[in-house]
Amino acid sequence: NIQACIFDLDGVIVDTAVYHYKAWKRLANTLGFDFTEHQNEQLKGVSRMASLELILGWGGINGKTEEEKLAMATQKNEWYTEMINKMTPAEILPGAREFVESCRAAAIKTAIGSASKNTLTILNKLELTPLFDAVIDGNSVNKPKPDPEVFIKGAEALNARPSQCIVFEDAMAGIEAAIAGGMKTVGIGSADTLALADVVVTGLDKVTLEMLTSI
Ligand code: B16
Numbered sequence: 163n164i165q166a167c168i169f170d171l172d173g174v175i176v177d178t179a180v181y182h183y184k185a186w187k188r189l190a191n192t193l194g195f196d197f198t199e200h201q202n203e204q205l206k207g208v209s210r211m212a213s214l215e216l217i218l219g220w221g222g223i224n225g226k227t228e229e230e231k232l233a234m235a236t237q238k239n240e241w242y243t244e245m246i247n248k249m250t251p252a253e254i255l256p257g258a259r260e261f262v263e264s265c266r267a268a269a270i271k272t273a274i275g276s277a278s279k280n281t282l283t284i285l286n287k288l289e290l291t292p293l294f295d296a297v298i299d300g301n302s303v304n305k306p307k308p309d310p311e312v313f314i315k316g317a318e319a320l321n322a323r324p325s326q327c328i329v330f331e332d333a334m335a336g337i338e339a340a341i342a343g344g345m346k347t348v349g350i351g352s353a354d355t356l357a358l359a360d361v362v363v364t365g366l367d368k369v370t371l372e373m374l375t376s377i
């Protein structure tokens with residue numbers, strides 16, 4: 163029986179990838195290069211500083227000091243937060259609110275397990291904060307996915323055994339993290355990229371609690 167469901171945020175509950183892309187692109191442009199939306203796919207689920215390293219690599223930019231990199235990431239985050247501060251509940255992905263509510267109605271605990279340090283801002287803008295019993299985000303973990311820390315902390319906060327938790331993730335690193343933590347996984351996206359997940363669906367609008375009992 164399932165004790166808890168732990169949800170990744172970006173790509174599962176809401177799609178903030180387009181805002182991350184706009185803000186990173188603006189930063190890249192100030193540094194004199196550009197990158198594609200296709201390249202941006204590689205940044206999903208990747209922490210802010212690790213994303214910056216990848217982007218600088220694409221632009222062939224070397225030799226920046228840690229201080230300069232921190233300033234760049236901070237600038238990007240300012241542009242990004244300007245955009246997410248304008249988000250509304252209309253941007254919740256199809257079925258997400260309904261599925262989380264159905265978990266709660268069935269006495270299944272719910273948590274967010276996200277790499278984003280902006281998790282609470284986003285949840286508040288979407289008016290979803292009260293639907294989660296715990297929020298573990300980029301501010302509360304030291305080791306990024308695929309390390310299982312974020313999901314293990316989520317399970318602990320919910321008082322659930324890992325083997326009785328289901329993790330919903332759109333990024334391969336997140337699926338790997340959940341497996342490493344001993345949890346069951348539902349991939350949100352395509353079966354090609356999320357091959358290790360126990361099941362893969364296109365979105366939370368396609369998930370039912372009955373489905374979960376058989377994985
Ligand atoms: P921030 P998730 C991740 O969220 C995003 O997918 C990734 O693109 C982003 O770089 C990362 O959060 C950090 O976000 O700059 O807001 O701290 O998919 O783990 O919910």
Ligand code: MG
Nearest residue numbers: 170172173332
């Ligand atoms: Mg994600």
